[in-house]
Amino acid sequence: MPMSHVFPRHTQANLPTASRAKGCYIYDSNGKAYLDGSGGAAVSCLGHGDAEVIAAIAAQNDALAFAHTGFFTSEPAEELADLLIKHAPGELERVYFVSGGSEAVEAAIKLARQFFVEIGQPERHRIIARRQSYHGNTLGALATGGNLWRREAFDPLLVNVSHIAPCFVYAEKPERETEWDYGQRVAAELETEILKLGPETVMAFVAEPVVGATAGAVPPTDGYFKRVREICDTYGVLLILDEVMCGMGRTGSLFSHEADGIQADIVCIAKGLGGGYQPIGATLCSKQIYEAVEVGSGFFQHGHTYLGHPTATAAGLAVVRALIERGLVDRVTAKGQTLRSMLNSQLGQHPHVGDIRGQGLFLGLELVANRATKEPFDPALGLAKKIKARAMENGLICYPMAGTRDGRNGDHVLLAPPFIADDAVFEELTDKLSRTLSETLEFASL
16 A cells, blocks of 8 residues: 555554445445445435435535635525425524534533623533534534544543433433433433522533444433423523534434424534535524524634535525435435334344444434343454454445444444435345454354
């Protein structure tokens, strides 16, 4: 291999070169096909090579590639904002476009803080989030996330954020407790933490409706988020929902929290918003929050050069239109049930698959050394890394991660295939994943 001047994610990685992609497959420079079973990182909701999205990007580049938002707005940004708000639940009214998920969360945190400054409550600055969450890699988002491994090296640089228990039925619910009681109990930890910190100091509670990369598609219990919303309302705390990975149809509704029947004050989206065709994210906020800035300072003290980028918003507009007009979001729940049934059939009784969970086409498999006790594998085995490498050898892109339980212990595999996938693709995905797990567990001498 010739020397590369690219700074990779992992300095020892010897990665294939992606040369083209179509539908649910990516092809390397040698012509090998890889089934994109995780949509990269839950990004490629439309699959690859969508002609309408590519045409929209080309047309926008021909007309106007870039105009700084300090001087102009643009037609695709206005139209995409209108479309998102038209389909958004609750009282979300404004959209702040950024270039990705971490930026969306960072903007949400700063907007929440400025809201309270604008309304005369500057003492509110504290954030509460959950253990085993992930909200991005910029410093504010990283501090908010509860992934210990990702935070560890940068801890001296991070603001203090409180982390309460996640709603993680498989790993943390006592056997004799009902799911309802468990969900209500862990939701109540939010109130306990607010009272401990002082309600007048708490700014926001941040959570993923369905937890993604860190814990592997962990859904909430029924009623969990309704109780969270009640607590936030009681103490005047903003509810920020991070749908960067689970939103934009991934769990069966355009906005994931629709399934919980609640309203959010701020919602962060990305990944499926652009479907991988352009880097784009967005922070949506309520009318109340926007008006506080509008009638106050009139200026959100935040911004990036490429926010509201015309080409990126044109891509996002084409993607969201496709999701809605082609009925792709409507088919996610049924297709997710099909894939889950196939996984259960092949892997549901596997001695090292402890749980198969998730919503829609956002599914996770938790791997355990002992199904009966739910004991995780020794992290020294590096199981997640070995699964990823073996899957690539088998022509499958999936998303294994370590640290599922506490940031160190536990392993899972996340699946998030394109919404266009059919049953034949699901069968191939399931077969390749099953073979990958068997081969990895065998070669790892487990």
